[in-house]
Amino acid sequence: MGRSIEIYDTTLRDGTQAENFNLSSDDKVRITRALDELGIDFIEGGWPGSNPVSVEYFQKMRGVQLQHAKLAAFGSTRHFKNRPEEDPNLQALLDARVPAITIFGKSWDIHVIEALHIKLEDNLQIIQDTLAYLRPQVEHLIYDAEHFFDGFKNNEEYALATLMKAAEGGAETIVLCDTNGGTLPQEIEPIVRTVKKHIADHGHTVKIGIHSHNDSDSAVANALLAISCGADHVQGTINGFGERCGNANLTSIIPAVVFKMGLSCKVQQNIDSLYATSRLVNELANLPHNRYQPYVGESAFAHKGGIHVSAVKRNPLTYEHIDPDKVGNIRRILISDQAGRSNILHKAKLWGLKIGPNDPVLATIISELKELENNGFSFEGAEASFEILMRKALGLQRNYFKFETFRVMNHKYRMDKPPLTEATIRLFVGGDEVHTAAMGDGPVNALDRAIRKALVRFYPCLEEMELFDYKVRVLSGEHGTEAKVRVLVESRDKQCAWSTVGVSVNIIEASWQALVDSINYKLMKEENRSE
Template identity: 75%
Template sequence: MARVIELYDTTLRDGTQAENFNLSVDDKIKVCRQLDRIGIDFIEGGWPGSNPLAVEFFKQMQGVALKQARLAAFGSTRHFQKKPDQDANLQALLAAKTPAVTIFGKSWDIHVIDALRIELEDNLQIIEDSLAYLRPHVRHLIYDAEHFFDGFKNNREYCLATLGKAMAGGAETIVLCDTNGGTLPHEIPEIMERVLQYRAEQGSEVRIGIHSHNDSETAVANALMGVHCGADHIQGTINGFGERCGNANLTSIIPALIFKMGLECKVGKRIDQLYTTARMVNELANLPHNRYQPYVGESAFAHKGGIHVSAVQRNPMTYEHIAPEKVGNSRRVLISDQSGKSNVLMKAQKYGLDIEADDPLMTEIISQLKELENQGYQYEAAEASFELLMRRALGLHRDFFQLEAFRVMNHKYDLNKSPYTEATIRLYVDGSEVHTAAMGDGPVNALDRALRKALTRFYPSLEDMELTDYKVRVLTGEYGTGAKVRVLVESKDLEDSWGTVGVSVNIIEASWQALVDSINYKLMKDEKGRC
């Protein structure tokens, strides 16, 4: 029978210490529900009493029924000058009324002397006292040995003695923390071997865990090595969020445990929700998705070179280490100047277009693609524009409107006030002339509003569409402010999201191209849905 690994998520505590990572109480509850849904064993909710947000979160969570996960409150060992029953930190942990409590203590003698400024024996006492006090009041008691790996390297006997006190205090799980993130994978086996030996010497059956930080880019590797060497509990965060360079990334660790190491964990039954869970956390934190992230990134199973695409068509294992569907992701074929017929054929298949490899139009599409990319267009993040390009080449796309003219005006009347921006558009829809204007927060926004205002009465579904991202890239720097630019626009409606592209030496013109493609794609999509 395969070993079962316990997963402990600290996104809501350690993860929120990351720069620019913030979650409201409602957001944290949503994350809790999702982590519970996929089968995480423990969810660390934060440090009770540290701030009003934490107090409110734990209060509201008392009314939330988790089906699989156990909520953990986090705190420290008691203050040296306070008895356990008088320590505000320990009392706040109990007041949170969580089934699990995690406390951390000092393992590194330097921290005891320089940070706590107490004797080494005193630190051992407060570790045991704190855990022993909490033990009767909680179902699950976890001890985080802070700075364990640094402490072991500096004074291994004392470092192990702190673990002994945690065992004596009643901890059911002891977690070895690489708090500064400086440990490398090859160091883990010897240290783990000595810890397991020490546990046996103490006659203890305490569970051993690992909590690694990513300051040396080895957090995931260290966590997996820890498990390989005998740890049965891993702490980490979704998408690796955390202080400084982050924590061990659970979205990389979980698939490795299941698909590569043959181990079991509760998430294994719902691992196909890993991709959506990773995106949900990013969206709630209002942070962009890391497209290059293993397993759950948009580029994790993206194929660009024609030779790769041809091989993947025959056997995905040639260039994929697991099937993307296993983690809820999907295979993507990118369109670029490296593309061959294999890429374009796979795209045509995806779009439902009937075209053969020897069709003369195939050569024309590839030639047109390469010429456009030579001008600065890129379709890797603008597949909607590429689908429109293919449909036009095949004579399968109709223009839903024809532009006659547009004008954008910026007026700065007062240096202390924002500019006044207005866009005017004249276009035709099925022979009917439309002439309209709109104000906006800048020229692109004004142009977008004017275009929608002109078209919505003909195509009401545009009310469900919104622009979600807008990026400008300068393609050539030698012309200064006269350089050519590429504009990427991401749009979405109630069902999908899509990207479009425009290129010009005029940023307004490039933006117009991307906006027009975006609206044409939306209308084409709606028309296909009605057929």
């Protein structure tokens, strides 16, 4: 392998600036753990001086032990009127108590004059003394040269001078940012090479990094070109989320670095988790997966019809640039029912279910799967529901209980108070009838409590199970309140987590389907564990 590339993820900061991309502090912690397991070197958690969610996130992260990644806090150079030790932004960064701090400063003379309203030499001063103040107090210090490429093209001498001040202030890595995303690939190489030579000529040994935005649809290309020109640090987001048109997509950059460029990074040891990490971020942000995304999209290794399918079956390299297994994805043959058969056999083997390629039950599962998908079900993020479906088709799924009726009531008794929500449920366990009611914080929580209240005396293991995430997506095709919704429920116990799905025009009905699958999965898991 060639030189090592440092991977810096900013999904939790730059990514959350994307339209309709929202994460709670708990979501951010969960993504941080996943990125650490993937092998990301730096995880930028947010700007602690800018909003309460970032402050809460950094507080929660104090109790989380990361195995490899270094957590980074992001902020700006000091305000010109403040001394570094009195600047609230810099104090917030230090209060985050993280091993890495990333400071951004102005490289474009226009921004200095029109945005900061200070002299060009004053900007050089605040870059240097901000970094010099932080340097003794932090393990890793990174400088993001904001709007660097635009600044270089407008005033090369001044843009380079800002980098020199960052190096003199103690930055270990200087990141060249294409903040507006307007730089084209052919412009990258001469600028990066000029920067590297200028820094070396002045006796500095800092790393060079690249941070590209996608407004010209060139972010990944620009990042890879910068790396090929000697950049050893690359910043981006999972799935390319970011402000406006997004950031450089790490799920495209990392495989290119490892498989195409012959370079190394820590992620290469776990790169077969890339697909799962990509989908986790989408699910937690409650956004649909981009099926056409390179490497990690559902269609990235899908083949349909004629010559392609015939060739891929004989030799996948004919129409696949890498083996999909390398990034955790799968090959899909979209012809007759071949894709269904291969996927079902793959899952059956994974779950220890005995189904042969000529087993008649395959046709039953494929038929039911297609019908459910036509009705809006999607099992990519709800594999527990899919496993239950397969077990039912094979006659392996026990009926742990039988539902008769349920009812959920919202009572808004005062306009200045939240409504009272009550769920009642009637079911049978064996020959015993159970009729139970429970209050909850909303209809789904009340229904969840009522179901488990009814079942826990028969199945005590349900005490340790909890519903920890709940997402609703309106499906296309119909509009307004008549549209179908898909509900994704995530549950966990002391051993693991699992996801289930429900679909209906009634959100309570869809939630009930997902909750029932979740409980059935837990009971099935406990039964298998005790055998």
